[in-house]
Amino acid sequence: MSSDPLHDRPGLSRLRAVAGHDLALLVATGGVCLVGALLVWSATHRTAGTAYLVRHLLNTAIGFALAMAVTRIGRQRLRFAGPFVYAAGLAGLVAVLTPLGATINGSRSWIPLAAGFTLQPSEFAKVGIVLALAGLFADRLDRRLPPSSRDLVLAWVLVLVPVGLVMLQPDLGSAIVLIALAFVLIAVAGAPWPWVVGVVGLGVGGVVAVLRSGVLSGYQQDRLLVFLDPERDPLGAGYQLAQVRLAIGSGGWWGEGFMQGRQTQGGFVPYQLNDFIFSTAAEELGFVGTVGLLGLLGFVVLRILLVGVRSRDGFGRFIGAGVGAWFAVQIFQNVGMNLGLMPVTGLPLPFVSYGGSSMFAAWLGVGLVNAAYVARSRDPHLT
Template sequence: MRAEGGFARQLARSDLVLIAAALIASGLGAVLVHSATSADSGSAYLVRHLLNLGIGLLLALLVVRLDRSVLRTLAPFVYLAGVLGLGLVLTPLGSEINGSRSWIQLPGGFSVQPSELAKVGLCVALPMLLAPAAERRQRPRAREILLAGAVTGVPVLLVMAQPDLGSALVLVALALGVLVVSGAAWPWLAGVLLAGVAAVTAAFTTPLLSPYQRDRLTAFLDPAADPLGIGYQTQQVRRAIAGGGWGGQGLHTGDLTSSGAIPFQETDFVFSAAGEELGFVGAAFVVLLLGLLVGRIALAGTRTEDPFVRLVCWAVAAWFAVQSVENIGMNLGLLPVTGLPLPFLSYGGSSMFACWAGVGIVIAVARPPGRVRA
C-alpha cells in the first residue's frame, strides 16, 4: 500500500498542461461571472462560483485516486445514478426553469442538474461496453453496438422529455464519437446520425419543446421576431461581443456586462462577457484555451494501448468539444440558443462538478497502472 507521497508523485506525473488549462478556464470564468453579476448581486455569484470550483476540484481529486480497473467496475453504477437522476427530474421532485424541467432543488437554495451526471456516466459506460471488441482486435459486434445504442437512448429520451435539446445533442455526439473511435462500421455510424437528425426533426415539428424553447429557435431565425423577449437577449449578446473590439472595454467596465443588461449572462452567455470586456483577443484566448483542453484529452487517448482508456478519453473530448462549440456558436448567433453552459467558465454547480469529474476520470485512466491509494 503506497503512502500519500506516492499518490502525490503519481499526480505530478499527470498531464499538467490539461490541469493548468482547466484551472485557468475555471479562474477566468470566476472573473467573468463576477463582471456579469456584480451590478445586481455584488460578490454573491463569485463566492458561489469559487465554492463550486472548490467542490469540483475535491471531486476530481477523489476520482484521480481510483485506477482504471476500479473506474471500469464502477461504470454501470455511475451510469445508473445518472439515469435515476433523470427519472427523478420528471417527478414532482423536479423543478422547471425556462421551460425545461431539468433541476432538482436541494435544501439551502442549491440545485442539481442530473443531465450533467448523465454525461459523466455515458463517458464510462460506453467504453466499458465497446472496449472488449478492441481488446479482441475486432470491430464491435452488432449486439455490442445495439446495447451501446440502448444505453445511449435511455438518457437521451429522458433528457428530451424534460425537454433539453442541447444536452440530448451532446449525449448523441458523445456516443457517436465513441463509436467512431471504437472502429464501428460506417452503416452503424450512419444510423446514429440518422437517429440524431430524426430526434431533432421531431423536436422541431412536434409539441415536444416548450413555448420558451420554441421562442429561442424563432429568435435564432429572426432576432427581431421577439424584441422584448429572447430576441432582445440574443441581440444584446451580439452587441456586447461586437462592442468589445480588438482589446475589449476592460474588466468590470463593459457597457452591457457591467450594467447587468444581458439576462442569464453568467450561465448561457458568459462568452459574451469575455467578448465585450476582453475583446477579440480575450475571446480568442477562451477558444484556444478550451481547444487546448480538448486537444490534451484527445492526445491522452491516442497515446495509450488500452482500448478502455482510449474510448474514455475520446468520450470526454467529444463532450467538451461539442458543448463548447454549441455555447460559443449560440453566443455568436451562429447556432440556436439551447441553454448549454460553457465548460468550466459558466456559472453552475452541476456543470462545474461534471467537468472536473471528467478531467479527473481522464487523469485516472491515462495514468500508468498502479496502486495509488493510501
Template sequence: MNSGEGIRGVRGRASTWLRNDVGLLIGALGLSLVGVVLVWSATRASSGGSAALKQLVALAVGMGCAAAVTRLDVRTVRALAPVVYVLAVLGLAAVVTPLGSTVNGSRSWIRLPGGMSLQPSEFMKVALAVGLAMLLAERAERGLRQRHRDVVLAWVVAGIPVLLVLAQPDLGSALVLVAMSVVIIAAAGAPWLWTAAVLVAGAGAVAAAFLTPVLSGYQRNRLRAFLDPTLDPQGIGYQTRQVRIAIGSGGLGGQGLFAGRQTQGGFIPFQESDFVFSVAGEELGFLGAAGVVLLIGFIVVRCLVVARRADAFGRLVAIGVAVWLGVQAFENVGMNLGLMPVTGLPLPFVSSGGSSLIASWVAVGLVGNVARASGRVRRTVPRQATG
C-alpha cells in the same frame, strides 16, 4: 519509519502526481478561474460577490472530486461504471417527477437544501462516457469489430438518458449525449452503417423536435428566433441582439474588466450562465475571448493526446470527454456569436452553475486517471521485458 523511507514516500507520491497530465490540470484550473472572474463581473451589480463565491465553492468541490477520481485504480473505475450509470439515470428520472423544478421551460433541476440545485443531465455525461467505454472496451482491446448486438446494446444504454433528457425537455444536452455516443461507439469499432444510420435518425429527431410540440413554447421560440430574431423582439430576439452588441463593442482589447456597458448595465438576461462568453468579448475584447477559446481547445486536445496513449477503455473515456467538452463549447460560443441556436448549454468550466463545473472537473479527473494508468503501464512494460 526512518528518514530514507519518508523521502522515498514523498518521492513516490510526487511521481504519482507527475504521471497525471499536468497540462490538462493547469488548463482546466486557469479556465475555471477566468470563469469565476467573468461570473463576478456579470453579477456584481445585481448580487455582489455571492454568485462568484458559489462558483469558487463549486470549483473547490470539483477539484476535490477530480483528485479522488484520479487516485482510483482504473479497474475500480470500470467496475463502478454500471453503478454510476444507473444512479445518473435515476437522477434524470427524478427530474420529471415532483422533485424536479422548471426554469425557462425546461424541467432540468432538482432543488437541494440551502438554496442549491442539482442538474442530473450534467453528471449523465460523465456516466455515459464510462458506461459506453466499459461496455465496448473488451472487443476493442482485442482489435475486433463490434458485433451488431453489442452496438444495439450500446445504443439502448445511450438512448435511455437521451429520451429522459428530451422529456425535460433539454435539446442541447440531448445533442451532446448523442454526439458523445456516436463518436465513442464508432471509435470502438462499430460498423460504419450504424454510424450513418444514427446520424440520419438524429437529424430527423432534431427536425421533429423543431416541428412538433416535443419542446416547450419557450424553447421553440429560441430556435425560431435564431432563424429570424424579429419573431420575438422582446424575448430571446432582444437577448441575442444585446449579446451581439456586447461582443461587437469589445473591439480588440475590450472595454476593460468590470467596465462593459452592456454587462454592467444588466442588459443581457442570464449572462452569467448562457452568455458568459459575451462578458469576455465585451470586457476583454477579441484577444481575451480568443484566449478563452484557445484554453478550451487546449483542454480538448490534451484529452485526445491522453486517448492516443491509453488502452481501449481509457481511450474511449478520454475521447468521450473530448467530444463532450468540444461540442458543448462550440454550441455555447456559437450561440453567443449568433451562429448557433440558443439551447441553454453552459460553457464548460466558465459558465455559472455548480453542476456543470463539478461535472467538468470529474471529467478532468477521469482523463487524469487514464493518463496515470497509461504512465504506469509504460513504466512497467520495459521492466518486465528486461526481466
C-alpha cells in the same frame, strides 16, 4: 538491510505522486475556471457583490476534489463502477420528471436541494454514458476486433434511454451532446459506417421530431425560432440575442476593460452568468482576450484527446474520446449561440459558465481522463 533515505522522505513521495498526474490538463483546466470566476464576478457584482464569485470558486474547489477522488479510484475500479454510475444517472433523469423536479424556463431539468442549490441530472448522465460505452467497447478494441452487432444494439439502447428521458424534460442541448458522444464512441469502436451514419440520422430525425411535436415549451421554441428570424420576438428571445450581439460587437480588438463593459455592467444581457458568459469575455476582453480563452479551452480538449490517443488500453481511449467530444460539442454550441451561428439551447460553457452541476460533471470528466493518464504512467503493461 538499510533503506535508501531519499526514498523514505515523505515530501519526495508526495512529489512523485503529484508528478504522476496530468499536470498540464489540471493546470489548464484550473486556469479556465479562474477566468470563468472573474467573468462571472464581472457579470454579477453590481447586483450580488462577490456572492457568485465565491460560489464559482467553491464549485471549482469541489470539482477539483471530485476529480482527484475519481483518479484515486483507478482505471480498473472505474470500469467496474461504470454500470452503477450509468444507473445512477438514469435514476436522476427519472427523478427530475417526478414531483422532486422543478421547472425553470420551460424545462423540468433540476432537483431543488437545501440552501437554494439545485442538481441537474442531465449533466451527470454524460459521465454515465462515457463510462458505460467505454466499458462496453473496450475489450473488443483491446483485441483489435470491431464491435459485434449485439454490442452496437446495446450501445443504441444505452444512449436512447437517457436521450429520451432528457427530451421529456425537455433539454435539447443535453440530448445533442449525448448523441454526439454516441457518434464519436461508436466511430472509435470501429463500427461499420452504416451504424455511424445511423447515429447522425437518429440525431437529425430526433431534433426534427421534437421541433414538430410541440414538446418544447413556448420559451424554448422562441429561442430556436429567433435563430431563423432574428427580428422575431423583439421583446423576448430576440431581445436577448440582440443584446448579446451588441455586447460582443462592442468589444473590438482589446475590449472595453474588465468590469467596464457597457452592456455587461448595465445588466442588459439576460442569463449572462451562464448561457451568455462568452459575451462578457468578448465585450470586456475583446477579440484578443476571447481568442486566448478559446485557446485555453482548445488546449484542454486537445490534451484530453491526446491522453486518449496515447492510452494503450481501449478503456482509456474511449474515455479520452468521449470526454473530449463532450467538451468540444458544448464549447462549439455555447460559443456558436453567442455569435448567432447556432440556436440557443442553454448549454453552459464548460468551466466558465456559473453552475454547480455543470462544473462538478465537467471535473468528473477531467478526473476520468486523469485516471487514464495515471494508469498509463504507472502500469508497465500500458507503456
